Amino acid sequence: MTFAVSGAGLGLRRDFLSELGPLLPAPVAFMEVAPENWLKLGGHLGKALRALTERHPFVCHGLSLSIGGPAPLDWDFIAAVKGFLDQHQIRVYSEHLSYCSGNAHLYDLMPIPFTDDAVKHVAQRVRQVQDFLERPLALENVSYYAAPGQQLSEIDFLTAVLEEADCQLLLDVNNIYVNATNHGYDAEAFLQALPSQRIAYGHIAGHDQEAPDLIVDTHGADVIDPVWALLQKAYGYHGVFPTLLERDFNLPPLAELVGEVAIIDKYQRQAARAVA
Template structure:
């Protein structure tokens, strides 16, 4: 990965061609959901290979469903491993949530109850995944709107999982902001309680405030100033790692996306100068 630039962008079919050929947009890496590309042939396989020639790749999965009560899909994890090897992917991240129950894909990332029995269950599953992959899983703090049957705090839950499983953490700055707004806690205090020495990857994104008391994590808007400010505060607390701008909807002009990447790079260069990026 380029030592002067840490910021990447999601590789999406909507603007795959633009991303590969653009003179305007210059991410230092691209992120993709492996399940959207595994087994792909024809035109899209060619686009994927072209992108892989031009950019390092990180993976951010959608369907591992690490918190699910269902059996872990071992065959799926083996397919992911093959994909990671084929494209020399060092970071495979997923959500600390679940999206599958009774063998049905729920097409949403549902919050896991912050409970000791859930920690035990998930730690076992993470270890199985890591044994197959032969690399640490990187798990993301997700946004959630209602805590379900909680018996511990969110930061205690995340820390227990990370420390007991040996996985790494994907710190999503926007999710910290969104959750702290919706559940009324202090962003900085919360950050300090996370296992920051295990942060291996960072996400930045936009959101939508729908009322005085509710923000929805949409990835469909530009990143707002307070999230940039929290980013600046947070990156002082962690080692240099790749930083991804998530933009899934309302894709603006590419120059606008590049503007957000440049703004993140400028903050990073103030904080991480002379330090070495981890991936």
């Protein structure tokens, strides 16, 4: 399977932008940005980003496409995203399988009803976006805390959308662990049921354990051992795919983040050796 990026990645944050030189710290092989956070930036920040994207592979992970929302797609925004992807030669654009707007922007990721009608609605919008962007869209399996109007299981809904839309998957390993705990299903069985051929890349992140049966997906803590173990199982089931560390707040020093990226790299190398 051929991927647009490879190896272990790290989400770019402005907090450590000034620490990055012309070379990424090993073993960081690629980086990710949310286009919404950079679209309108010029000046030294815009130049710093351009200097990085000219030298290193990047992917984009969007926040506000609202692919499952009831409101019409925002084509002005999508055109701006396309310009950003073109400018920075970014081949992978991922978004959340959720929605975040109706009559206004909600500034949160809301769960799409797991129904056949929702599969058709989302898939049609995904195909329109892919055609316009001239790139595949990768949808992330999101964390959710309620399932209003549910008719399908999460795995059946997710795989139906991917098939109907003919799009890619951003496999978030932490979200599988979070949802399995919160909704009482087998994380490994869910992982195994995913379509390997649709995986574009993966995410791994930390979370907050609020109660024995309630985890909140925060991206604000270190990755815990059971999630690392699930990542290793993911490589066993699906082969080694590019995987990126997400950390959005409570940011430790860059060296500590790179240390977690090194764990991804270690497990990728171990998995590759196991099948060599």
